[in-house]
Amino acid sequence: MxxxxxxxxxxxxxxxxxxxxxxxxxxxxxxxxxxxxxxxxxxxxxxxxxxxxxxxxxxxxxTFYNLLFRKPVGRHVVLLCDSVSCWIMGYDRLRERLCSKLGARLGETTADGRFTLLPIVCLGACDHAPAMMVDEDLHRDLDPEKAEQALENYK
Amino acid sequence: MEKPLTQHVRRDGEMLDLRAYEAVGGYQGMRRVLRMDPREVQQLVKDSTLRGRGGAGFPTGMKWSFVPMGPDAPHPKYLICNADEMEPGTFKDRLLLEATPHQLIEGMSIAAWAIQAEVAYIFLRGEYVESARRLQKALAEACEARYLGRNIFGSGYSLEMHLHTSAGRYMCGEETGLLNALEGKRANPRTKPPFPQVSGLFGKPSIVQNVETLCTLPHIVNNGAEWFKKLSRTADGGTKLYGASGKVKRPGLWELPMGTTVRELLEEYAGGMREGLRFRGLLPGGASTDFLTEEHLDVPMDFTAVQKAGSRMGTGTMIVLDDKTCPVGMVWNLEKFFAQESCGWCTPCWSGLNWTERTLRALEEGRGREGDLEKLAYQTWFNAPGNTFCALAPGSAEPLQSALKYFREDFERHIHDKRCPWK
The missing domain is CATH 1.10.10 (Arc Repressor Mutant, subunit A)
Incomplete structure (x- = not known):
């Protein structure tokens, strides 16, 4: 087109x-x-x-810039911060929960095409770590439950 | 205690719009400089001892003095705001961008006048979506009020200002990488010389400056160099946005006199460590600074003193390590970041950082071997300043070399026990 x-x-x-x-x-x-x-x-x-x-x-x-997508992505893009402050504050547990909930690894799209899960460097929300972005929304002070809940709002 | 940068930040989180900004004296500094000779403005900022708040601490007035001036100077000249805040652990510019975008626009206009630039860009990281909305709104307000555009305040001076939202990559925050990104290229660093002040964006004289630095300018213009110097407790003038993240009681961001000590930040402002945790060390200003430990708690946080203590103040937002977090794991996380963000331009960086990352991973996964620590120490030498075009690789060496020094026993235990003792 x-x-x-x-x-x-x-x-x-x-x-x-x-x-x-x-x-x-x-x-x-x-x-x-x-x-x-x-x-x-x-x-x-x-x-x-x-x-x-x-x-x-x-x-x-x-291909240089990570926010330009050369492959199709899901309806919503989840950017999960994996930088140092979020890592200290519980990134590993967050990633494990999101990956198992979505049935997708980092870099993959869910089977229903709803979410693409991507790693991202420091989102500049370190005093409210761990953090992630879903589309244009920043989610802060997360734990695995809160992160899972946040995704419910993206259909 | 005076807090010029953040005194008008609204408690409800909304931005200060044009009318509100003007009601508290906004755009007076810009009116004032347009009646001054640009050289006079440069001298004022030199006298103020202002040093760049992006991490390197280069004296702002001196940076400006390298820009060709006078009738034979090449045109257009460019003033660029580096709002690509992406140093892990850093969250200070976000506040200024979201809360007081007009303060930034005024600061940029002052800097632009001082070097007689006709065009200004705000280079904003793509993830700062809310900052972009507010900057767009503020730029529209400033244009409508004719504070930007042609013949500002009837002075005959014209300045266009544009917002560029980026598409990712840490390298864009590196001065010359940023220039390439603005030109629509990969954000690889450029050879220096020529320095950007002489031949920068599109080959024209250019100044690249951090958000916090630019936001400081209206206050220096309004209150003078002596006032600015007195805000500080040390020889580096002004206030500084300091922050803390990690397992402290109250992570946060505070504008305080330059030279506030590490101990005050950690214990008074951040409230000390969370219950049951002990302090082990901190990175004073982002991922690419050396660890400081217990013995450095009384170091004043300014460019000179932190350097003397063997680190760098960097962005002034510290990342705190507690005793229940593995220092090797933390350094692995940092080096993974640097290895991933290397643009691939210089060999010590793209090749060396991959080895560093793999070695640290092996240590964490219980596959560490005798000689690994020597290999890591060698990498910090391989990536030292002078071996690469830009500061990414030298920056990556800072947390690693200091961790090897202060947490050596922890590294050795990983090898000896064949596992991470924290897991």
Whole structure:
């Protein structure tokens, strides 16, 4: 599916903010990902063409950044902080519970396509560790029960 | 006790909007500097002894002085706010971004004027979604009020300011990695020289500065260098946002005079260790700082004193290790982070950190061998400053080398017992 008029409009709206088209590429991929959940090979080609970049160059950027998804993800993305303060405050138990509850390991999507579980570095909520993000929401002061409950709200 | 940075943080957690910010004197500093010569502003900040709050502590006024000025200077020049807070254990800039975004915008405008930049970017980590919403709102308010854009306050000075939300990776917080990311490239570090002040973003003179540093500027402009120096207990001027996480009674964040001691932070503000736990050590300012222990509790937390004690103040948000947590496990967690976040540009980093991580994992899993500690010590040397383009690998060596020094017996027990004694 080619870029929609809306995606194209949103990407082009970024042009005046940078002196080169290439500089827009991360924003452009984030825009497409917001609309489609991830960035397919086809989307990548369309973006590369719009920004006058080579496909390989753009894929090199795409694969560098962990918040750009080059594979389909579930309806909700869970980012579980595995950095030091969360580790001290009980990350291991949290991960074990979430993995067993979801039947998915880190980096995997649940069989029903509802959640993708990903590791993330320090979320900057260390005084309320352990923490995780689900889509755009930050959840803090977690324990395995609270984390499990929090996921209930994402259908 | 004066708390210039956080005095107007709202208790309900909402942001200070433009009207509320102006009601407490907001944007007066910016009006003031637009009547000053940029060189005068640079001198004022030099006199204030302000040092960068991102971790390295480079003197702000001196950083500015390397930017070419005058009619022959290349244009546009760029002012970039590093809001990519991703140092493990660090949660200080989030508060300033969410609570007082206009304070940041004003600080950035002052810095931009001081180096005569026409374009400014806020480089924000992608996960700070709430910060992004509030910054967008604040930027829109400032543009509408014509505090940004063309001919600000009728001075003839124009400044555009943009928010860039990132897509992850610790490397983006490294000054030159950040510049590459803003240009739409992989966030690999760049060779220095040329330094960004001369040839930075898109090859133009650029200054990259931390959120807390920039937020300090309006207060220095309004109250003067002498006032700023007096806020501190030591020779590094100002207040500092300090924090504590780990198993202390009250983890949190506090704005206090620079030079507040480690003991005061740990015992008074963080309330000491939780019941039944003993203090073993702490990383004073993020993952890439050396451990401090009991013997360092009376060290004042400023750039100079912490360095003298064998560590770095870093971001000033400390991570506390208790006696029921395995120090080897903690260091393994840290080195796993660094190994994962290496961008792959320099060999000591991408190769060395993988060995470090694997060796620590083996120790934790009871597969440690004689000679492992020497191998780890060698890695800290291999990753020392001068062997890599950026500070990621040297930073990774800091907690490891100090852990080997202070917790050596614990490492040895892992090898000797063939298991982690904490498991």
């Amino acid at each position: 080619p870029l929609s008029a809306e995606e194209r409009r949103e990407i082009e709206a970024e042009f005046p903010r940078y002196p080169t088209r290439r500089a827009v590429c991360i924003d452009a991929m984030k825009i497409v990902q917001r609309h489609r959940g991830w960035i397919s090979d086809e989307s990548l080609e369309d973006i590369a063409q719009l920004l006058e970049m080579s496909l390989d160059e753009l894929d090199g950027v795409a």
